[in-house]
Amino acid sequence: MEKLGYDRDLYSLRSRLFTINFHSRILELEGGSVEIRVRDAVPTDIDARTTEMILEQFGKEEESGDGYKVISHLNDTTQIYTYGIKNTGAGAIEATIDMSASENMVLSSKGFLVKKVVKANEIEVMLSAQGGVGGYQKVVKHSAKETTTKK
Numbered sequence: 001m002e003k004l005g006y007d008r009d010l011y012s013l014r015s016r017l018f019t020i021n022f023h024s025r026i027l028e029l030e031g032g033s034v035e036i037r038v039r040d041a042v043p044t045d046i047d048a049r050t051t052e053m054i055l056e057q058f059g060k061e062e063e064s065g066d067g068y069k070v071i072s073h074l075n076d077t078t079q080i081y082t083y084g085i086k087n088t089g090a091g092a093i094e095a096t097i098d099m100s101a102s103e104n105m106v107l108s109s110k111g112f113l114v115k116k117v118v119k120a121n122e123i124e125v126m127l128s129a130q131g132g133v134g135g136y137q138k139v140v141k142h143s144a145k146e147t148t149t150k151k
Contacts, residue, residue, distance in 0.1 A: 052125055059072055065143065066089075067093060079130060083125075084124060084126055085123070086123045087121060087124075092118065092119050095115070095126070096142060099112045101141065102137055105137075106131075108129070
């Protein structure tokens with residue numbers, strides 16, 4: 001269990017992130033099997049890639065600007081909003097999400113203002129936010145400008 005990051009009483013020895021998806025309807029019908037590997041995902045980009053896929057498949061378009069869209073996904077269980085920017089233009093953009101006018105919100109970013117470079121036709125996860133106890137006000141401002149900076 002120590003290799004998985006747990007002690008003998010199943011207490012976490014360090015912070016852990018787990019993502020698991022099973023898609024096996026065909027295997028179920030054909031009597032196949034599923035192989036599962038457990039390994040350390042911290043040094044990989046699996047979390048960001050998974051969140052991008054969730055935004056792309058299940059997110060809703062909040063707003064759009066010239067050459068970009070703001071996409072969000074609300075996790076109904078945790079009440080956490082995840083925001084991303086989809087670049088719909090031909091070149092790279094520097095996208096900005098500003099939540100400084102929000103009240104009683106906990107953010108995954110270090111500050112209320114997040115800037116990232118987004119390549120053409122790609123989605124970039126900007127931040128996640130959760131409303132505090134007793135109510136909150138969520139204000140999401142956004143902008144983007146063309147850039148020659150490479151990601």
